[in-house]
Amino acid sequence: MDPVAALREAFPDAVRDTQEFRGELTVIVDGVRIVDICRHCRDTAGLEYNFLSDVTGIDYLPQEPRFGVVYHLYSMLHNRSLRLKVLLSAENPIVPSVIPVYAAANWFEREIYDLLGIMFTDHPDLRRLLMPEDWDGHPLRKDYPLGYETVQFSFNFDEVDRHKPYAKE
Amino acid sequence: MGLTSKLGGMGVVTVKLEDAINWSRTRAMWPMLFGLACCAIEMMSAQASNYDLSRFGMELMRPSPRQSDLMIVAGRVTRKMAPVLRQLYDQMPEPKWVLSMGDCASCGGIFNNYAIVQGVDEIVPVDVYVAGCPPRPEQLIHGIITLHERVKQERLDDWV
Amino acid sequence: MTVSEITTWQGDVEQLKGLVSERALSGETMVLNMGPQHPSTHGVLRLLLELDGENIISCVPDVGFLHTGIEKNMEAKRYEQAITMTDRMDYLSPMGNNLVYCLAMEKLIDLDVPLRAQYIRVLLAELTRINSHLVWLATHALDIGAMSVFLYCFREREKLLDIFEIVSGQRMMSTYFRPGGLWRDVPEEFEPAVRDFLDYFPGKIDDYENLLTSNPLWLDRTQGIGFLSADDAIRLGCSGPTLRGSGVNWDIRKAIPYSSYDHFDFEVPLGQHGDVYDRYIVRMKELRQSLHIVRQALDNLPGGPVRSNNRKYVPPPRSELGQSMEAVIHHFKLWTEGFRPPEGEVYVRVESPRGELGCFLASDGSPKPWRVHFRTPTFVHLSALPHMAKDHLIADLVGIIGSIDIVLGDCDR
Numbered sequence: 001m002d003p004v005a006a007l008r009e010a011f012p013d014a015v016r017d018t019q020e021f022r023g024e025l026t027v028i029v030d031g032v033r034i035v036d037i038c039r040h041c042r043d044t045a046g047l048e049y050n051f052l053s054d055v056t057g058i059d060y061l062p063q064e065p066r067f068g069v070v071y072h073l074y075s076m077l078h079n080r081s082l083r084l085k086v087l088l089s090a091e092n093p094i095v096p097s098v099i100p101v102y103a104a105a106n107w108f109e110r111e112i113y114d115l116l117g118i119m120f121t122d123h124p125d126l127r128r129l130l131m132p133e134d135w136d137g138h139p140l141r142k143d144y145p146l147g148y149e150t151v152q153f154s155f156n157f158d159e160v161d162r163h164k165p166y167a168k169e
Numbered sequence: 170m171g172l173t174s175k176l177g178g179m180g181v182v183t184v185k186l187e188d189a190i191n192w193s194r195t196r197a198m199w200p201m202l203f204g205l206a207c208c209a210i211e212m213m214s215a216q217a218s219n220y221d222l223s224r225f226g227m228e229l230m231r232p233s234p235r236q237s238d239l240m241i242v243a244g245r246v247t248r249k250m251a252p253v254l255r256q257l258y259d260q261m262p263e264p265k266w267v268l269s270m271g272d273c274a275s276c277g278g279i280f281n282n283y284a285i286v287q288g289v290d291e292i293v294p295v296d297v298y299v300a301g302c303p304p305r306p307e308q309l310i311h312g313i314i315t316l317h318e319r320v321k322q323e324r325l326d327d328w329v
Numbered sequence: 330m331t332v333s334e335i336t337t338w339q340g341d342v343e344q345l346k347g348l349v350s351e352r353a354l355s356g357e358t359m360v361l362n363m364g365p366q367h368p369s370t371h372g373v374l375r376l377l378l379e380l381d382g383e384n385i386i387s388c389v390p391d392v393g394f395l396h397t398g399i400e401k402n403m404e405a406k407r408y409e410q411a412i413t414m415t416d417r418m419d420y421l422s423p424m425g426n427n428l429v430y431c432l433a434m435e436k437l438i439d440l441d442v443p444l445r446a447q448y449i450r451v452l453l454a455e456l457t458r459i460n461s462h463l464v465w466l467a468t469h470a471l472d473i474g475a476m477s478v479f480l481y482c483f484r485e486r487e488k489l490l491d492i493f494e495i496v497s498g499q500r501m502m503s504t505y506f507r508p509g510g511l512w513r514d515v516p517e518e519f520e521p522a523v524r525d526f527l528d529y530f531p532g533k534i535d536d537y538e539n540l541l542t543s544n545p546l547w548l549d550r551t552q553g554i555g556f557l558s559a560d561d562a563i564r565l566g567c568s569g570p571t572l573r574g575s576g577v578n579w580d581i582r583k584a585i586p587y588s589s590y591d592h593f594d595f596e597v598p599l600g601q602h603g604d605v606y607d608r609y610i611v612r613m614k615e616l617r618q619s620l621h622i623v624r625q626a627l628d629n630l631p632g633g634p635v636r637s638n639n640r641k642y643v644p645p646p647r648s649e650l651g652q653s654m655e656a657v658i659h660h661f662k663l664w665t666e667g668f669r670p671p672e673g674e675v676y677v678r679v680e681s682p683r684g685e686l687g688c689f690l691a692s693d694g695s696p697k698p699w700r701v702h703f704r705t706p707t708f709v710h711l712s713a714l715p716h717m718a719k720d721h722l723i724a725d726l727v728g729i730i731g732s733i734d735i736v737l738g739d740c741d742r
Binding site for chain 2: 365366367368372373393394395396397398399401402413414417420421464467479480481483484486487490500501502737738741
């Protein structure tokens with residue numbers, strides 16, 4: 001079954017756009033319906049995307065909508081992949097959690113919350129995953145600096161050495 | 170007795186107290202089993218059969234800081250790990266030494282970013298730095314021998 | 330200090346709500362912190378365990394102690410520069426990481442890879458798999474109490490590291506795969522070294538199996554422990570030997586062949602029960618299958634170039650620089666500015682020693698990647714750990730952690 005046609009038929013108002021690049025199919029869908037769409041992809045005969053490979057987020061700054069959440073579904077039965085993408089605005093990056101359909105999404109969504117600051121509603125345990133709990137900001141956002149520190153070479157050794165916080169005994 | 174027969178009737182050996190202490194410290198310097206990242210695998214290689222770190226009195230890697238003398242910081246230290254590292258250092262009994270193994274631990278290495286501490290000497294005082302990404306086991310052993318040489322130089326007035 | 334003061338949880342109780350059961354909040358069960366400095370957590374994994382005696386009621390993993398910011402740092406580097414970062418992600422299979430990132434770049438720019446390079450990639454990826462499984466076996470057995478296996482495995486691993494050093498000059502962080510092929514062709518010492526290893530290693534696998542496979546102590550500690558049903562494994566996103574130990578036949582090398590894996594004949598070992606022992610059996614059989622693939626790749630190694638001839642993306646060989654102005658220009662452009670792939674997003678998956686390693690690469694047409702994301706197997710397997718560890722003893726938890734073969738660098742990136 002053609003996944004795009006099936007999704008368009010089942011969710012005529014939720015499918016925004018489809019793209020194909022290097023043989024990979026991307027379906028851009030409405031974030032509000034993502035749980036239903038995932039459930040449909042998993043349970044419909046002929047689609048059966050039973051395996052959630054990956055969930056990740058992108059920051060498209062300065063474009064608007066700014067954020068994207070990308071779901072990579074895979075069907076072991078049909079050996080096919082499908083990419084679902086949800087676009088979110090900068091002011092309100094909130095999307096429902098897909099844990100009820102794919103339990104594997106749990107840590108992926110926590111990671112996206114941690115590194116990109118996208119909120120997932122109905123997530124059972126939305127805490128920071130990788131960064132310390134008291135960390136400020138979301139490092140993978142494009143307006144977050146890399147945190148580069150000046151490298152100490154022989155020509156600027158003393159300059160850098162003055163500011164370097166050496167540990168005390 | 171074994172010692173008497175070994176010495177072959179030489180009777181008494183006289184030695185300076187600080188030399189005896191330094192010798193005993195270098196011959197049984199237990200490192201802490203403190204693997205962080207890639208370098209930890211090379212540290213395990215150094216401990217394993219081909220390189221056999223126990224030749225240098227490092228028979229045992231102690232996972233507990235309270236039983237160890239040498240902290241080998243093997244791998245990149247993140248901002249999340251830094252407080253843990255300092256706490257482990259504080260728990261080690263005196264005298265204690267720190268060996269920073271690999272580029273990441275020594276200066277941040279190729280990871281010059283928000284997450285990595287740019288050199289573990291910002292958190293704990295380091296005695297020996299070992300370069301390499303990751304250093305070969307030979308390099309680690311060289312670093313340890315360098316540390317031994319340093320320990321042998323210590324004098325009584327350093328301790329009081 | 331009285332006993333009741335010692336046994337009360339000193340931290341903020343609010344933080345524990347929802348993570349552990351109500352019994353822990355009343356003090357009926359004990360909350361124990363395991364890690365991040367612990368000999369059996371394979372690095373810097375922290376586990377919050379809720380215990381009823383020795384039994385685990387709930388297990389909350391806390392990761393991120395090795396979060397290196399690799400994804401962010403790669404955005405600040407050009408495509409080819411960023412390969413060095415991927416080595417240090419899953420530091421037990423650096424070539425596997427190189428491979429997935431190179432495949433993603435090649436898919437993005439639609440770059441051809443010569444057959445010889447593809448074969449050498451397969452060969453080295455399989456040697457890396459053996460290398461990684463050796464460290465897994467060494468540490469897994471050490472955790473359960475078999476010290477001698479550790480020494481044997483590291484002895485054999487040195488031979489593999491020598492081979493990697495022959496091809497790339499580095500023992501671990503080889504950065505040998507490049508977009509469009511390899512860094513350079515393998516030297517002539519390579520083939521005899523691999524053949525030596527092929528003759529030497531099968532007997533060593535027999536030795537490990539003699540020590541462990543039917544050892545009653547090993548069986549007691551592994552059979553029936555850490556059970557994961559096939560449905561749960563798929564639901565929780567498990568892949569690789571962890572999934573196949575539960576009897577699901579899904580190997581990316583067979584399902585979605587990449588880098589000409591379809592030219593090779595090999596079997597996918599499967600377990601039946603989904604416990605620690607079956608995952609062990611699957612990995613031991615994979616060692617033999619990997620050797621089989623390496624032998625085929627070496628016997629059928631085609632001749633020809635090892636880098637694509639597409640000068641817009643692949644630098645010209647150094648021999649051309651003295652004769653061709655065009656080659657100089659390409660060389661200069663590639664090493665100062667880098668190449669500009671078309672706009673688009675690709676996702677590539679490979680079978681790493683631990684499972685599905687995916688790379689999501691988004692390009693905006695500039696010489697630096699807009700977003701690189703790695704879907705790493707350890708990350709997903711660790712999120713499935715609470716499910717596997719429930720109602721087991723602490724001593725078994727160590728075996729379960731070993732059986733899913735975690736690498737914290739792979740998890741935290």
